[in-house]
Amino acid sequence: EGLPEALPAHAPYLLIGGGTASFAAARSIRARDPGAKVLIVTDEPDLPYMRPPLSKELWFSDDPAVTDTLRFKQWNGKERSIYFQPPSFYIRPEDLDGAENGGVAVLNNRKVVYMDVRGNKVKLDDDTEISYDKCLIATGGIPRNLQLIERAGEEVMKRTTLFRKIEDFKSLDKVSRNVKSVTIIGGGFLGSELACALGRRSTESGLEVIQMFPEKGNMGKVLPEYLSNWTTEKVKKEGVKVLTEALVKSVTCKDDQLEIKLKDGRVVTTDHIVAAVGLEPNVDLAKSAGLEVDSDFGGYRVNAELQARSNIWVAGDAACFYDIRLGRRRVEHHDHAVVSGRLAGENMTGASKPYWHQSMFWSDLGPDVGYEAIGIVDSSLPTVGVFAKATAKDTPKAATEMSGTGIRSESETEDTAVSPVASDTPSPAAENKDDFGKGVIFYLRDKVVVGIILWNVFNRMPIARKIIKDGEEHADLNEVAKLFNIHED
Amino acid sequence: MSYCREDGKDRIIFVTKEDHDAPSNAELIADDPNDPYEEQGLILPDGGINWNCPCLGGMASGPCGTQFKEAFSCFHYSKEEVKGSECIDKFRSMQECMQRFPELYPQEDDKEDSSQESAPADGSASERDSSPSAVEVSPENPPPTVNPTTS
Numbered sequence: 352e353g354l355p356e357a358l359p360a361h362a363p364y365l366l367i368g369g370g371t372a373s374f375a376a377a378r379s380i381r382a383r384d385p386g387a388k389v390l391i392v393t394d395e396p397d398l399p400y401m402r403p404p405l406s407k408e409l410w411f412s413d414d415p416a417v418t419d420t421l422r423f424k425q426w427n428g429k430e431r432s433i434y435f436q437p438p439s440f441y442i443r444p445e446d447l448d449g450a451e452n453g454g455v456a457v458l459n460n461r462k463v464v465y466m467d468v469r470g471n472k473v474k475l476d477d478d479t480e481i482s483y484d485k486c487l488i489a490t491g492g493i494p495r496n497l498q499l500i501e502r503a504g505e506e507v508m509k510r511t512t513l514f515r516k517i518e519d520f521k522s523l524d525k526v527s528r529n530v531k532s533v534t535i536i537g538g539g540f541l542g543s544e545l546a547c548a549l550g551r552r553s554t555e556s557g558l559e560v561i562q563m564f565p566e567k568g569n570m571g572k573v574l575p576e577y578l579s580n581w582t583t584e585k586v587k588k589e590g591v592k593v594l595t596e597a598l599v600k601s602v603t604c605k606d607d608q609l610e611i612k613l614k615d616g617r618v619v620t621t622d623h624i625v626a627a628v629g630l631e632p633n634v635d636l637a638k639s640a641g642l643e644v645d646s647d648f649g650g651y652r653v654n655a656e657l658q659a660r661s662n663i664w665v666a667g668d669a670a671c672f673y674d675i676r677l678g679r680r681r682v683e684h685h686d687h688a689v690v691s692g693r694l695a696g697e698n699m700t701g702a703s704k705p706y707w708h709q710s711m712f713w714s715d716l717g718p719d720v721g722y723e724a725i726g727i728v729d730s731s732l733p734t735v736g737v738f739a740k741a742t743a744k745d746t747p748k749a750a751t752e753m754s755g756t757g758i759r760s761e762s763e764t765e766d767t768a769v770s771p772v773a774s775d776t777p778s779p780a781a782e783n784k785d786d787f788g789k790g791v792i793f794y795l796r797d798k799v800v801v802g803i804i805l806w807n808v809f810n811r812m813p814i815a816r817k818i819i820k821d822g823e824e825h826a827d828l829n830e831v832a833k834l835f836n837i838h839e840d
Numbered sequence: 841m842s843y844c845r846e847d848g849k850d851r852i853i854f855v856t857k858e859d860h861d862a863p864s865n866a867e868l869i870a871d872d873p874n875d876p877y878e879e880q881g882l883i884l885p886d887g888g889i890n891w892n893c894p895c896l897g898g899m900a901s902g903p904c905g906t907q908f909k910e911a912f913s914c915f916h917y918s919k920e921e922v923k924g925s926e927c928i929d930k931f932r933s934m935q936e937c938m939q940r941f942p943e944l945y946p947q948e949d950d951k952e953d954s955s956q957e958s959a960p961a962d963g964s965a966s967e968r969d970s971s972p973s974a975v976e977v978s979p980e981n982p983p984p985t986v987n988p989t990t991s
Contacts, residue, residue, distance in 0.1 A: 377901070378892075378898065378901045379892055379901075380901075381900065381901030381902075381905055382891040382892040382896075382900040382901045382905070383891060383892055385906060385909065386906060436898065436902075436944070437943045437944065439903070439941050439943045439944055440898070440902055440903065440941075440944055442903070452903075452905065452906040452907075453906075454903060455901075575847070575850040576847065576848070576850065577847045577850065577852060693892070696892075697892065704876070704877055705877060707877040707878065708877075708878070708879050733849040733850065733851075734849070734850045734851070735850075735851045735853070736850065736851070736852050736853065737853045737854075737855060738852070738853070738854050738855070739854075739855065739856075739857075740842070740843070740854040740855055740856045740859075785852075785854075817868060817871075818868070821868060821869045823867070823869065825866055825867075827865075827866070829842070829853055829855065830864045830865050830866040831864070831866040832853075832855070832860070833860050833862075833863070833864035833866070834864050834866060834868075836860070837855075837860070838856075838857040838860060
């Protein structure tokens with residue numbers, strides 16, 4: 352038996368965090384610096400992986416072993432793993448120093464707890480010290496929880512899931528097969544996607560899926576009210592009992608179930624809660640490193656080139672950066688992690704490029720609602736939506752799509768037998784002639800388009816990106832909408 | 841005919857196909873092909889290779905990245921009558937490396953399927969599958985090997 356192998360004492364490129372931004376940076380560094388030695392340090396047990404399938408594709412897989420394989424079907428029909436690369440792509444941390452052509456090494460289950468910027472080194476939770484030449488902080492964040500759940504005690508906490516990582520997906524998958532009722536608190540992307548995913552499952556298993564949130568409709572902070580309302584109706588058709596304008600007052604555990612009391616008096620009884628109420632960016636190293644934290648958006652404050660201080664860059668969810676077109680912001684989407692990680696990697700290898708290529712994001716909520724978006728998409732901004740008018744020839748999309756018809760009629764039956772305590776306030780008489788089947792929505796700030804949603808129209812992102820990049824005032828947005836050919840497929 | 845209504849601060853316009861038939865009069869700013877901020881394609885303005893091009897997938901960054909870069913550079917700058925004919929050794933070296941990682945670089949017979957399913961690299965496809973290895977060609981389906989004897 353020889354001497355135990357040592358971890359590298361020095362990493363030319365040290366990446367803190369093992370998620371999407373970090374992996375994208377590693378790729379970029381390796382592409383640009385021949386023979387680069389990159390060390391990723393992560394407190395997770397897993398190699399870098401993609402997060403979106405955890406709340407989307409993995410739930411729709413036909414494979415009963417999906418929680419083990421973690422494979423899903425892509426947009427182009429081909430299957431792939433959520434892991435960016437298989438283990439053979441990486442080299443062992445112990446081999447990094449001696450690797451003739453360099454490589455990417457991942458050190459799992461270790462947390463960086465202290466950063467000595469003056470000495471260009473970090474300390475891990477096992478007291479190991481690693482020095483670096485260039486460092487990336489890509490620590491992402493941790494899911495927020497409702498304070499009143501945190502204070503509600505052990506029995507409530509153990510019936511509550513905060514969803515972010517692979518282990519959370521596995522755990523929720525298991526829970527959803529073993530309980531009769533699950534309640535999602537939160538009406539944004541994650542909450543709505545999980546509600547729809549679980550709602551689809553509920554048709555076979557009889558699982559009751561409830562979603563509650565303070566806004567008036569799903570995606571209420573993103574979509575203009577008319578569209579948020581329309582989307583909420585679609586989410587309900589996925590088998591979800593949606594409670595809008597719901598503010599939680601208390602959560603208690605009674606007889607092995609959870610009792611959620613709302614401020615308006617409504618009471619919901621459920622077996623398990625999924626809290627999807629936002630992400631707290633991880634800025635644990637700010638103090639020791641002497642890095643600035645942004646008070647408006649949270650996260651580490653960095654410049655347009657994603658640099659915090661000399662030799663330190665930040666990318667992904669934890670980066671509050673200066674976007675030279677749209678202003679200072681912090682973005683929590685997958686493509687942004689890829690774009691910013693890649694850019695950080697470029698700048699760590701000598702480029703000095705600002706954040707310029709606008710990242711995008713997307714969401715699918717059932718068979719009728721699929722959208723892609725770019726820029727600042729905030730429902731408090733004035734919007735102009737241009738939709739394809741349904742002609743006399745068109746049949747309502749919902750009725751013709753797939754096997755959704757059967758599902759919808761089932762959930763309507765369920766609705767009539769609902770327990771009195773969980774009843775919905777009746778929705779205002781909707782003008783059903785407005786079918787927002789497909790179109791494009793422009794978000795304006797001082798008459799300039801700062802955000803665009805492509806609503807059920809796809810493959811048009813480049814033109815949307817161009818309009819945001821130009822930053823021009825357009826007198827007639829209907830003319831701009833023409834550029835998208837919304838009537839074509 | 842299009843119809844339009846206001847919902848508070850939000851404007852909603854419904855348009856028929858005919859309404860959108862006439863070409864748009866919206867003006868877009870002409871793009872500068874040499875804009876240093878923009879994403880570059882495979883070949884840089886100075887004629888060099890952009891190893892960070894998403895179109896290359898993980899080829900330049902994986903365990904055989906060095907061999908790949910040497911072989912491909914040799915081919916790219918080759919002035920021989922049969923382009924790249926002086927690069928055989930480098931390609932052999934690259935292939936030897938790739939054979940050691942069949943998981944990352946599927947062998948010749950798998951490439952038929954892979955190349956059909958590779959995502960377009962020009963950004964025209966939806967970026968929903970964006971990942972450093974999926975918006976481009978993923979290392980699980982690498983681009984067809986550059987073979988110096990055919991071109």
